[in-house]
Amino acid sequence: SQTIHQWPATLVQPVGSPLSLECTVEGTSNPNLYWYRQAAGRGLQLLFYSVGIGQISSEVPQNLSASRPQDRQFILSSKKLLLSDSGFYLCAWSVPPDREDTQYFGPGTRLTVL
Amino acid sequence: GQNIDQPTEMTATEGAIVQINCTYQTSGFNGLFWYQQHAGEAPTFLSYNVLDGLEEKGRFSSFLSRSKGYSYLLLKELQMKDSASYLCAVEDGTTDSWGKLQFGAGTQVVVTP
Numbered sequence: 001s002q003t004i005h006q007w008p009a010t011l012v013q014p015v016g017s018p019l020s021l022e023c024t025v026e027g028t029s030n031p032n033l034y035w036y037r038q039a040a041g042r043g044l045q046l047l048f049y050s051v052g053i054g055q056i057s058s059e060v061p062q063n064l065s066a067s068r069p070q071d072r073q074f075i076l077s078s079k080k081l082l083l084s085d086s087g088f089y090l091c092a093w094s095v096p097p098d099r100e101d102t103q104y105f106g107p108g109t110r111l112t113v114l
Numbered sequence: 115g116q117n118i119d120q121p122t123e124m125t126a127t128e129g130a131i132v133q134i135n136c137t138y139q140t141s142g143f144n145g146l147f148w149y150q151q152h153a154g155e156a157p158t159f160l161s162y163n164v165l166d167g168l169e170e171k172g173r174f175s176s177f178l179s180r181s182k183g184y185s186y187l188l189l190k191e192l193q194m195k196d197s198a199s200y201l202c203a204v205e206d207g208t209t210d211s212w213g214k215l216q217f218g219a220g221t222q223v224v225v226t227p
Binding site for chain 1: 154156159162205214215217218
């Protein structure tokens with residue numbers, strides 16, 4: 001069966017510091033991978049998605065970037081964090097052309113920028 | 115783009131039925147998903163509708179009307195563990211947006227004894 005891991009689970013970082021969040025998927029090949037952010041009391045906002053190694057699409061302009069160095073690894077980064085980057089970061093995967101193309105979420109990383 | 119609207123909060127009694135409505139305005143449509151999200155946890159998949167009609171999965175059912183841009187999630191025989199946020203999400207069907215989901219803000223369901 002497929003599993004998705006994210007780490008760290010929680011993170012407290014000062015403004016201006018760098019960020020690296022990692023997501024890995026097991027038990028599947030060539031997944032679509034997604035990064036979402038959920039601010040307190042808000043809906044999920046799609047940040048990046050990837051259909052293959054090295055292929056990244058950005059949804060919103062921001063100081064975040066994403067990379068996919070391996071088929072089942074997705075990394076979210078920032079060179080300098082802002083207060084507004086605080087939130088719950090969720091990685092998700094799907095396997096096209098599954099009939100439903102359902103996205104399944106990892107456990108998330110709760111980031112607090114102080 | 116897409117606008118997804120759902121109520122902010124609903125309260126119901128244990129054992130009762132609650133219906134969560136979701137309306138959407140889309141530039142493309144390739145399906146509608148419902149997710150459940152408990153506080154502090156990741157969303158978990160509940161249901162998927164791509165054709166008009168009702169899909170039933172145990173105590174949970176989801177309905178879709180594409181012509182009206184409308185869906186609902188029906189929770190029957192409510193249990194305390196059903197207290198959670200329920201997220202409506204629409205999959206964009208346009209060529210350059212294939213597979214991407216647009217989420218509503220979620221409906222917080224509070225189940226009382």
